[in-house]
Amino acid sequence: YAEGYPNHRFYAGCENVDTLENEASETLRKLFGADCAYVQPHSGADANLVAFWSILVHRIQNKEVENLGKKSIDELTPEEYETIRKLMVNQKVMGLSLNSGGHLTHGYRHNVSSKMMQAVLYDVDPKTELLDYDALAKQVLKERPAILLAGYSAYPRRLNFATMRTIADSVGATLVVDMAHFSGLVAGKVFTGEFDPVPYAHIVTSTTHKTLRGPRGGFILCKQEFAETINKGCPLVLGGPLPHVIAAKAIAFKEASSDNFKTYARGIVDNCKALAEALMEKGVRLVTGGTENHLMVLDLTSFGLTGRQAETALREAHLTVNRNAIPFDANGPWYTSGIRLGTAAITTRGMGPVEMKQIAEAIVDILAHTTSALAKDGKPSKAKFHTDPAALQRSQKNVDELLNRFPLYGDLLI
Numbered sequence: 274y275a276e277g278y279p280n281h282r283f284y285a286g287c288e289n290v291d292t293l294e295n296e297a298s299e300t301l302r303k304l305f306g307a308d309c310a311y312v313q314p315h316s317g318a319d320a321n322l323v324a325f326w327s328i329l330v331h332r333i334q335n336k337e338v339e340n341l342g343k344k345s346i347d348e349l350t351p352e353e354y355e356t357i358r359k360l361m362v363n364q365k366v367m368g369l370s371l372n373s374g375g376h377l378t379h380g381y382r383h384n385v386s387s388k389m390m391q392a393v394l395y396d397v398d399p400k401t402e403l404l405d406y407d408a409l410a411k412q413v414l415k416e417r418p419a420i421l422l423a424g425y426s427a428y429p430r431r432l433n434f435a436t437m438r439t440i441a442d443s444v445g446a447t448l449v450v451d452m453a454h455f456s457g458l459v460a461g462k463v464f465t466g467e468f469d470p471v472p473y474a475h476i477v478t479s480t481t482h483k484t485l486r487g488p489r490g491g492f493i494l495c496k497q498e499f500a501e502t503i504n505k506g507c508p509l510v511l512g513g514p515l516p517h518v519i520a521a522k523a524i525a526f527k528e529a530s531s532d533n534f535k536t537y538a539r540g541i542v543d544n545c546k547a548l549a550e551a552l553m554e555k556g557v558r559l560v561t562g563g564t565e566n567h568l569m570v571l572d573l574t575s576f577g578l579t580g581r582q583a584e585t586a587l588r589e590a591h592l593t594v595n596r597n598a599i600p601f602d603a604n605g606p607w608y609t610s611g612i613r614l615g616t617a618a619i620t621t622r623g624m625g626p627v628e629m630k631q632i633a634e635a636i637v638d639i640l641a642h643t644t645s646a647l648a649k650d651g652k653p654s655k656a657k658f659h660t661d662p663a664a665l666q667r668s669q670k671n672v673d674e675l676l677n678r679f680p681l682y683g684d685l686l687i
């Protein structure tokens with residue numbers, strides 16, 4: 274066990290863990306040019322929870338304790354503590370709705386983020402499917418949240434973090450950016466200037482996998498103001514760090530500091546644009562009409578399919594995608610009307626624009642030759658489907674040939 278943080282552990286004999294964690298944190302801090310870095314979170318969800326509670330502790334709890342003339346919450350009476358606790362959970366957090374491409378932890382009603390605080394959601398514009406900063410600014414002035422959360426899991430465009438910071442400052446809100454999906458694009462210097470969240474956000478959270486291409490885990494970057502409370506993520510939220518995962522994170526951060534990683538990051542975006550263009554040329558509608566990052570969301574309405582049907586049909590064709598809601602989706606988050614594609618993994622395998630066209634052809638071939646089956650009540654099913662066997666065999670053959678040209682580990686014999 275190594276509960277606590279470097280040089281402040283609850284257990285003896287953690288000097289080696291201190292060295293490891295310090296190395297990982299400093300490498301991470303330099304990679305993103307942040308004031309402070311915290312590498313203990315086990316996931317992006319953990320990182321978000323630590324960020325939320327650190328803000329509540331630093332900006333609400335600690336000030337109330339000071340106003341009472343006390344040094345810490347340990348000196349409070351039960352009644353005083355309950356008053357402060359209620360004050361914290363009555364704060365508002367504003368995040369992008371799941372329907373518009375946000376994440377579960379951004380205030381979704383079924384997630385703890387909407388239960389520990391009052392969650393207010395903002396949406397994309399119904400017509401453009403883009404984030405309307407003017408509309409958001411008006412909503413923030415009305416709601417006056419303690420935390421403004423920026424970030425996404427299914428929004429195919431960049432965010433302007435300079436504008437987001439201005440909006441947050443208008444009501445004294447803390448700006449938190451969840452860059453779990455695009456942290457690799459920031460590390461690889463593809464997202465710079467106003468599209469790099471680190472100079473503008475008070476706190477930035479992320480996973481270490483996805484585009485950053487490390488082990489499953491999370492981390493936090495923050496301004497100096499929040500360093501003390503963030504470092505106390507254990508015991509605030511976490512039970513303790515996982516040193517073996519922190520070691521893997523340190524390696525990932527060092528790899529992300531290389532020129533090769535910058536080439537990879539640029540390749541992700543170039544491939545994503547190439548794949549999007551190839552799909553649109555074949556008549557597929559993309560949410561927002563394109564992409565500026567590593568992902569895209571396909572609207573399946575014109576094919577008469579749900580996301581669940583398309584996901585399963587493509588999987589049978591040896592293409593792995595995930596069903597995803599489109600903005601204001603009538604099919605909801607389970608069946609959905611869309612699928613989400615990303616190019617990080619295929620870029621890692623060495624594929625380029627030529628292969629993106631081949632992948633687009635395979636996807637459209639399957640979608641065009643898949644039809645919805647009937648449910649038991651005689652109505653079109655949202656899950657059952659039929660794919661033309663010839664199209665299925667054609668796709669399987671083409672995909673397998675493509676994968677064989679770009680093996681995961683060329684020298685590994687199985």
